[in-house]
Amino acid sequence: MEASFLQTLLFLAVGISVIVVLTARFRVHAFFALLISCFIVGLGVQLSVSEIITATKDGFGNVMKSLGLIIVLGTALGVILEHTGSTQVMASYILRKVGVKRAPLAMNITGFIVGLPIFCDSGYIVLNGLNQSLARRTGIPVVIMATSLATGLYSVHCLIPPHPGAAAAAGIIGVDFGTLILVGGCIAIPASAVGYLWAKFAGKKSAVATAEVAAATENPDQPSVLKSFLPVIIPILLIALRSFSDKYVDSKFWKECLVVGDPVIALSIGVLLALNGKRGWTKEKLGSLLQDAAEKAGGILVIIGAGGAFGAVLAATNIGGHLSGSLDLGSLGILFPFLLTALLKTAQGSSTVAIITSASIIAPLMPSLMMDKGNGPLFCVLSMGAGSMMVSHANDAYFWVIARFSGLEMKEMLRVYTVASILMGLTAFLVTWLVWIAF
Incomplete structure (x- = not known):
């Protein structure tokens, strides 16, 4: 017997609450929180244990099939760029x-570019030494420099692949990666700019912090500027070119050539271009870096897979049919994904978990x-990406990375960075909505 709409809605709320409480309050790994919620929701709507297990396996496997290699390779690219010093060169x-006088803008742009292949927390840690050094040299308050860098990294982290939230949402909803990178990148630009402008405005009255972190030193073994930028630019261009070709070019030969845009x-x-940024690789060092990348990717993949499993269980409950028959979701349209994701992000802290859920x-x-x-699926994912930006506060790990590495107090972080995350999310949604109604 199929569960009623009220019963389905009740256990959906219970399942989401369990995810929030376990991850935010008890610090349970998101994989286990999502897996537990699969069974809570499934049993609550009268699915059998075998049906829940089948849906969980199918959902997990489908996500791994579409995203597994992309997440591993994207993580490896970021790890190698950090190790070779390419991020410092950029x-x-x-x-x-x-x-130097526009150092906050420089760090915001750097964060945006470095953040394309590197996760925001890793990117912030790598660039923090340079950021602190510039704050000392220019006399600009650290909170301005820190927020400018952090918002540049954060804007792309929430909106475009290969970052796990956007990549998982694209896989679940069914959105072309190349198109999402192109449009998401364009929407990330005003979001990043708003974060930078707010940092300059809100940080003016802050005292100039005396940084204790050592300045980044020049390394003669660092790669050239061209070698540093190519591993970031070339993959994006290839993916974008292939996406454009699929839509507007009929030549079979040309499409076969652009298989490199997969x-x-x-x-x-x-990854190969990034490896070219350093000479004298030893098998021990290369093996260690690749192992590090695989381990980092593994932690991300299990969360994404569990998110796919949770989605498969929800699909098995026929929640779509219930809601469409009871609520006028059409009147909410693009606003609904934004509000739902923003609520989940604010409640449990992780942008990735929020957008996957x-x-x-x-x-x-x-x-x-x-x-x-x-283009509905594309703008739906972008709306969720905008929602996953807000609100970043004390339950967000990235919030504490910024605070601890920059030496900023909670009050300063909430006044400048947290408000910046709200303004970024609203800006990203507004731009998404404007483009949506235009096309």
Whole structure:
């Protein structure tokens, strides 16, 4: 017997609450929180244990099939860029072009570019030494420098692959990676800019912090500017070119040539280019780096897989049919994914968990939201990405990475960075909505 709408809604709320409480209050790994919620929701709506297990396995496996290689390769690219010093080279180059007087802008741009292949927390840790050094040299308050860098990294982390939240949502909803990178990147630019502008405005009255972190030192073994940028730029161009070709080019030969734009191949090329940034690799060092990348990717993949499993269980409950028959979701449209993701992000802290959970809930509701045709799935994912930016506060690990590495107090972080995350999310959604109604 199928569960009623009220029963389904009740256990969905219970399942989401369990995820929030276990991850935010008890610090349980998101994989286990999502897995537990699969059984709570499934049993609550009268699915049998065998049905729940089957849906969980299918959902987990489908996500691994579509995203596994991409996440591993994207993580490896980020780890190698950190090790070779390419991130420092990119930061120094941008600083020279923008000027020391505009150091916050330089760090914001650096964060945006470095954040394309590198997760925001790793990128912040890598660039923190340079950021602190610039704060000392220029006399600019550390909170301005820290927030400028953090928002540049954060804007792309929430909106585009290969970052796990956006990548998982694209896989669950069914969105082309190349198109998402292109459009998401364009929407991330104003979001990043708003974060930078707020940092400058809100940080003016802050005292200049005396940083204790050593300045980044020049390393003669660092790669050239060209070698540093190529591993980031080439994969993005290849993926974007292939996406454009699929939509507007009919030549079979040209499409065969652009197989290199497949995200797996493009990221593999990026990894090889990144390895070229350093000479004299030893098998021990290379093996250690790749093992580190695989271990980092493994932690991300189990969360994404569990998110896919949770989505499969939700699909088995026919929640889409219940909600579409009871609520006028069409009137909410693109606003619903944004509000749901923002609520989950604020409650439990992780942008990745928030967007994966939201995508799992929203996938069966796409027809009811009237976003299942044309560019609807793309803008649905972008709306969720905007929601996953807000609100970053004390339950967000990235919040504490910024605070601890920059030596900022909680009050300063909430006043400047947390408000910046709200403004970024609202800006990203507004731009997404404007583009949505225009097309």
